[in-house]
Amino acid sequence: MKIISSAADLAVAVSDARQQGKSVAFVPTMGALHDGHISLVDIAHQQADFVVVSIFVNPLQFGANEDFDKYPRTLQADAEKLSQFDVDVLFAPSVEDVYPNGNQITQHAGAVGETFEGAVRPGHFDGMLTVVARLFDLVKPDFSIFGNKDAQQLFLIRQMVTNSNHRWNAMQVIGAPIIREEDGLAMSSRNRYLSQEERELAQKISRALRAAEATDGHAAARIDAAQQVLATAPAVRLDYVVLVDPATFEPIEAGFVGRALLIIAARVGNTRLIDNLSITI
Numbered sequence: 001m002k003i004i005s006s007a008a009d010l011a012v013a014v015s016d017a018r019q020q021g022k023s024v025a026f027v028p029t030m031g032a033l034h035d036g037h038i039s040l041v042d043i044a045h046q047q048a049d050f051v052v053v054s055i056f057v058n059p060l061q062f063g064a065n066e067d068f069d070k071y072p073r074t075l076q077a078d079a080e081k082l083s084q085f086d087v088d089v090l091f092a093p094s095v096e097d098v099y100p101n102g103n104q105i106t107q108h109a110g111a112v113g114e115t116f117e118g119a120v121r122p123g124h125f126d127g128m129l130t131v132v133a134r135l136f137d138l139v140k141p142d143f144s145i146f147g148n149k150d151a152q153q154l155f156l157i158r159q160m161v162t163n164s165n166h167r168w169n170a171m172q173v174i175g176a177p178i179i180r181e182e183d184g185l186a187m188s189s190r191n192r193y194l195s196q197e198e199r200e201l202a203q204k205i206s207r208a209l210r211a212a213e214a215t216d217g218h219a220a221a222r223i224d225a226a227q228q229v230l231a232t233a234p235a236v237r238l239d240y241v242v243l244v245d246p247a248t249f250e251p252i253e254a255g256f257v258g259r260a261l262l263i264i265a266a267r268v269g270n271t272r273l274i275d276n277l278s279i280t281i
């Protein structure tokens with residue numbers, strides 16, 4: 001595995017692979033890798049011959065009071081992990097390589113970017129899309145792989161690619177299934193912030209989703225079932241639990257039938273956790 005930090009060296013590595021007739025899959029990350037990330041690497045290998053993983057903690061997607069400074073940076077351990085999974089290139093650029101013209105927002109997430117996660121984290125999705133667009137420009141992959149856990153992020157990336165007028169040619173965006181701990185907690189780099197007690201409380205989030213899935217009835221009954229589970233642990237502070245239409249990321253309307261996405265966000269201690277489950281209404 002090559003570890004590359006400059007955009008110029010990345011371009012050379014990808015162009016060499018292309019000259020050998022290889023297809024390219026890309027897994028963007030912010031590091032602190034866990035098995036969820038490795039599942040994205042596995043999918044990248046299934047899709048393409050040459051796999052690039054990036055690790056970049058993007059300052060543009062963190063708000064002033066968020067965890068940018070304390071976000072776990074574990075580059076050496078991450079590199080060791082990735083080298084065991086046949087990754088071809090680990091791209092770990094500096095801020096200057098990613099943003100040579102300064103940290104300017106170039107992408108706007110629009111209305112959906114202001115709801116749910118975007119309502120709580122103003123500007124987050126503009127910053128996230130800006131870095132993803134820049135990374136797509138640098139890597140020029142055939143496939144890019146993102147976790148379904150960040151469902152609103154994935155929706156907005158797909159929307160950006162669709163609206164981009166083929167800026168990234170025929171690149172396919174692939175959503176990967178959520179990988180969970182044994183107790184159901186969705187894997188996340190932020191789980192490492194949880195104390196043992198908080199870690200146990202955090203199970204309630206996926207249990208709430210499962211309760212909604214197991215409940216017959218329309219949206220209100222499903223949401224109620226999820227809320228009842230969370231009510232048993234007031235220390236899990238619910239932010240939202242909403243059924244959205246995966247086609248629009250807007251709350252489903254009365255009479256909706258089909259697969260809806262139940263999205264949830266809650267705080268446990270100082271840690272904000274999100275999760276989701278696709279359920280048939």
Ligand code: PAF
Nearest residue numbers: 028029030058128131150
């Ligand atoms: O999901 C993440 O880890 C980040 O938001 C991403 C897509 C790597 C952009 O910084």
